[in-house]
Amino acid sequence: MVQEEIMRRGPWTEEEDVQLLFYVKLFGDRRWDFLAKVSGLKRTGKSCRLRWVNYLNPDLKHGKMTPQEERLVLELHSKWGNRWSRIARKIPGRTDNEIKNYWRTHMRKKAQEQRKKSSVFPSSSSSSSSITHEKNERNFYDTGGLKLLQVEGEKKSSDQEQDGKSMKVYSMDEIWKDIELLEENEEKMNKPIMGSISPLWDYSLESLWKDFDWNNFR
DNA sequence: AAGACCTCCAACCGCGGAACG
DNA sequence: ACGTTCCGCGGTTGGAGGTCT
Structure with a gap:
């Protein structure tokens, strides 16, 4: 459809991550199509879900398997x-x-x-x-x-x-x-x-989470 | 030094099934 | 019951970075 043509693909930027984190925190990790729309991210719901599930979810461990x-x-x-x-x-x-x-x-x-x-x-x-x-x-x-x-x-x-x-x-x-x-x-x-945990992850996630004071939301 | 090759992993795709109207 | 939408899963791809020659 018309929308699909303007959808972003490929690697996520840090701003996109921050934006997604914010909206997931706000609305929960369901209704991905809705989240994708309201967040203003030019991503499909599917892409948002994937990014959350595989990378942004704070419950995830990162780094080598034990x-x-x-x-x-x-x-x-x-x-x-x-x-x-x-x-x-x-x-x-x-x-x-x-x-x-x-x-x-x-x-x-x-x-x-x-x-x-x-x-x-x-x-x-x-x-x-x-x-x-x-x-x-x-x-x-x-x-x-x-x-x-x-x-x-x-x-x-x-x-x-x-x-x-x-x-x-x-x-x-x-x-x-x-x-x-x-x-x-x-x-x-x-x-x-x-x-060892990836230094990149250390940097980006740490900074990402630091940027958020979740108590301000909800 | 540089090109070829390899490894790793993030992201995408297609499909099936559940949920919903 | 049926069609549509959304979600989740498994398979695949492509690119970045590392290693080899």
């Missing part, structure tokens, strides 16, 4: 597959987007490591390995992860509220080993496991 969180992600993903929002609900302060990104990055690494391993010990079956590996990698981390490793026919009803109790999961041992390896490597390379 090892505990990493474990939790792996464990929950093994139970639920790519149900990112569901996984995120179990990990306070983390968003589905963050977890999704984390998973993709780390599973890609794992897949690459596995590829290396299997090229050292190639399977007897295939000669056109690179193509099939590409496919396998994609399946593994893009489409439900470890669910794919389940034995065929084990799949029960939908994933609704199974909480993994009845799901048979196969490769957690491997995953734990990989995690241990990763942590060892991190220590060897003298990287702190508890990652």
Whole structure:
């Protein structure tokens, strides 16, 4: 429609953030289309919601995942597959987007490591390995992860509220080993496991929140 | 030094479902 | 019951910054 043509897209500016924060505080984090309109932001409601959910929400943690969180992600993903929002609900302060990104990055690494391993010990079956590996990698981390490793026919009803109790999961041992390896490597390379919070975030959020005296509103 | 390549993550898109009139 | 609007989810993309060659 006519409106869509003047909608802003792309990265949010600090002013936009401040404006959105103000209106969310005023009207709550619902009715995003309404918020987008009354705020005067030239953004869609969808875009506003996303910015709030993934970045501005003060309940969010920022910075590197802790090892505990990493474990939790792996464990929950093994139970639920790519149900990112569901996984995120179990990990306070983390968003589905963050977890999704984390998973993709780390599973890609794992897949690459596995590829290396299997090229050292190639399977007897295939000669056109690179193509099939590409496919396998994609399946593994893009489409439900470890669910794919389940034995065929084990799949029960939908994933609704199974909480993994009845799901048979196969490769957690491997995953734990990989995690241990990763942590060892991190220590060897003298990287702190508890990652540092991004200085950019420190700066911008701090300044953003400082600018607001929420007691003046409401 | 600089270009190529890689990693990370913010943001967008499309779709399905819930809510509402 | 049906159409419309809005919300939330999962998948994907693009760009910034870092690393490698």
